Amino acid sequence: MGWKESLGLASEEKVRYAIVGVGDIAQEDMMPGVEHTGNSKLTALISSDPIKAAELGDRYDVEATFTYEEFDRALQSGTFDAIYLATPNWRHAEFIVPALKAGIHVLTEKPIEISTEKCREILEAEKASSAKLMVAYRLHFEPATLDTIDKVRSGELGRVHLFASTFAQVVDPDNHRAHAGDLAGPVLDMGPYPVNAARYIFGDEPIEVVSAAGSKHPESGFDQDFADTVAVTLRFPGERLAQFNVSYFGNPSSSFIAIGDKGSVQLEPAYMFGKSLEQTTTLGEDKSKKSFKNTDHFGGEMKYFSDCILNGLSPEPDGEEGFADVRVLEGILQALETGKPVTLEPFTRSKRIDTTSQKITLGAVSTPELVNASNPAKGVDKQPKN
Numbered sequence: 001m002g003w004k005e006s007l008g009l010a011s012e013e014k015v016r017y018a019i020v021g022v023g024d025i026a027q028e029d030m031m032p033g034v035e036h037t038g039n040s041k042l043t044a045l046i047s048s049d050p051i052k053a054a055e056l057g058d059r060y061d062v063e064a065t066f067t068y069e070e071f072d073r074a075l076q077s078g079t080f081d082a083i084y085l086a087t088p089n090w091r092h093a094e095f096i097v098p099a100l101k102a103g104i105h106v107l108t109e110k111p112i113e114i115s116t117e118k119c120r121e122i123l124e125a126e127k128a129s130s131a132k133l134m135v136a137y138r139l140h141f142e143p144a145t146l147d148t149i150d151k152v153r154s155g156e157l158g159r160v161h162l163f164a165s166t167f168a169q170v171v172d173p174d175n176h177r178a179h180a181g182d183l184a185g186p187v188l189d190m191g192p193y194p195v196n197a198a199r200y201i202f203g204d205e206p207i208e209v210v211s212a213a214g215s216k217h218p219e220s221g222f223d224q225d226f227a228d229t230v231a232v233t234l235r236f237p238g239e240r241l242a243q244f245n246v247s248y249f250g251n252p253s254s255s256f257i258a259i260g261d262k263g264s265v266q267l268e269p270a271y272m273f274g275k276s277l278e279q280t281t282t283l284g285e286d287k288s289k290k291s292f293k294n295t296d297h298f299g300g301e302m303k304y305f306s307d308c309i310l311n312g313l314s315p316e317p318d319g320e321e322g323f324a325d326v327r328v329l330e331g332i333l334q335a336l337e338t339g340k341p342v343t344l345e346p347f348t349r350s351k352r353i354d355t356t357s358q359k360i361t362l363g364a365v366s367t368p369e370l371v372n373a374s375n376p377a378k379g380v381d382k383q384p385k386n
Helices: 024-033 050-059 068-075 093-101 116-128 143-154 192-202 297-311 319-338
Strands: 015-020 040-047 064-067 082-085 105-108 133-135 162-170 208-215 229-236 240-247 249-259 263-268 277-283 286-292
Touching (some): 015 024, 015 068, 040 050, 050 064, 068 093, 093 116, 133 297, 143 192, 143 277, 143 286, 162 192, 192 240, 192 249, 192 319, 208 319, 229 319
Parallel strands (some): 015 040, 015 082, 162 240
Antiparallel strands (some): 208 229, 229 240, 249 263, 277 286
């Protein structure tokens, strides 16, 4: 019996997707992964570049293409059931809200938006809609990440009270991310990864941005209107601290370590994809290592979301999960601006990761040739993206 039959699904039943925003992340990673989900199908493309959309439409045998200005018409076209949203961060609400109002399911890249005000607008639309909303936290389905969470939850590390992480890449100065200030700087673009990781490691919400310090490097070639490298300290309840660094001007690095009074666990790479992952566990002086195969993160999260749609289930990384990170990122930007600590408003997450039901192990896919798009990383073939 196949996995669809075991879930009570008709083997031919698939969710039809439109991809909104066909830049590097959609072309390199999501579009190649749709077919082997088994429960999803690409039927429409929505782009600011009609020529690019037409060429990609031919490549993937897509039924329809639309421009951004035609989005309302696209929602009424009957050509898709859900959208995968990969526009710039500050253009999420403008597509999420009307899609949810039209009863179209939404899988959106993170961060869900750039402010808590915009997040609340989205959450209200989610609450009023019959459609589902999921934020694309691909690591919530990745085997090494889930195994690491299990180690922390098991108690074998003792009381985990310290989290530390570094996430860096060298961004091409010509990429749009380098010309949008804080809207696309490392805090909002890369910050969701360590913030989310600290939250799922501690299973709790931070109560204070203790400090945030940034630096600007003229030799980076960036517009000097945002900090290209940022160091952050967060305080969690119970005297727990999370510290992390994010950078647009650092040799590629991606790792975190969670430390308790009996042991520690380190994951590297923690946020990148396209490589196998190494987990190092230390208990006292005894050290052990475990390797995990690279999987298709993007096809995996779409498969999970389509399962939720087809079975009437609520996805775990929902709008509330997106809001939980943005409230912290907003506080970090405020601390950067003022140089002072920022107390975060009380917040309780109503749902956490289910490490058993959310594990997806689809095989990795190869990267196709891009059409009128480029990877944001400078001189590196494969780098982390939202």
